[in-house]
C-alpha cells in the first residue's frame with residue numbers, strides 16, 4: 001500500500017473521536033505516525049525495518065518473509081555486513097521489495113530477569129533505525145513489532161518502548177526530515193495494543 005492509503009487507515013479509532021485528518025500547513029506529531037495491520041513486505045515506504053538476528057543471514061518470522069520477498073540479492077548483501085550486535089541496526093537495499101531499503105535491527109531475546117538490559121536494547125533498535133533512516137534522508141519508515149514474536153518480548157512493554165523512542169526522535173532535530181513512521185502489526189491483538197497506547201505518546205494538540 002502506498003503512503004496515502006496507509007495514512008487513510010491511520011491512527012486511532014474514529015469512535016474515540018480522535019481521528020485526525022491532515023490539514024495543510026498544520027502538521028502535528030499525530031500526522032507523522034500510522035498503524036497498519038498487514039504484511040510489512042507489501043508496504044511501500046523508503047525503508048522497512050527487519051526484526052533480524054545477530055548473524056543477519058535470515059531466519060523465521062518477519063525476517064524470513066522479508067528475505068523471501070526481497071530475493072537472494074538481499075542475502076548476498078547481508079553476507080558483507082559481518083553480523084550486527086543486539087540493539088544495533090544496519091541498512092541494505094530493498095531489492096525486489098516495494099520498499100527502497102531494509103534496516104536490519106537486532107532485538108533482544110526477552111528475559112524477565114534482565115529487563116533493564118533488554119529494554120535498553122529494544123529502545124536502541126528503534127532509535128538506531130530511525131537515526132539510520134534520517135542520515136540517509138529517507139522520509140518514510142515502517143517497523144514491525146521487534147522482539148515480540150520468536151524473541152518473546154511482552155507486546156505491551158515493547159509497544160511502550162517503540163512509541164516512546166519514536167516520539168522522542170520525531171521531536172528531535174535529527175528527526176525533522178522524517179515524514180512518517182508506520183507501525184505494522186500482524187495480529188488484531190497487537191493492533192489493539194498500538195491503538196490503545198498511541199494517544200499516550202502522540203496526544204492531540
Ligand code: AR6
Pocket residue numbers: 038039040041051052053058059060061062063064065107144145146147148149150151152153184185186187190
Ligand atoms: N509483516 C509484519 N509483521 C510480521 C510479519 C510480516 N510479514 N511476519 C511476522 N510478523 P518475529 P522477533 C510479526 O518472530 O521476535 C527470526 O527468526 C510477528 O507476528 O518475526 O524479533 C529472526 O531471524 C511479530 O509481531 O521477530 C530472529 O532469529 C513481529 O513480527 C528472530 O526471529 C516480530 O516477530 C527474531 O524474533
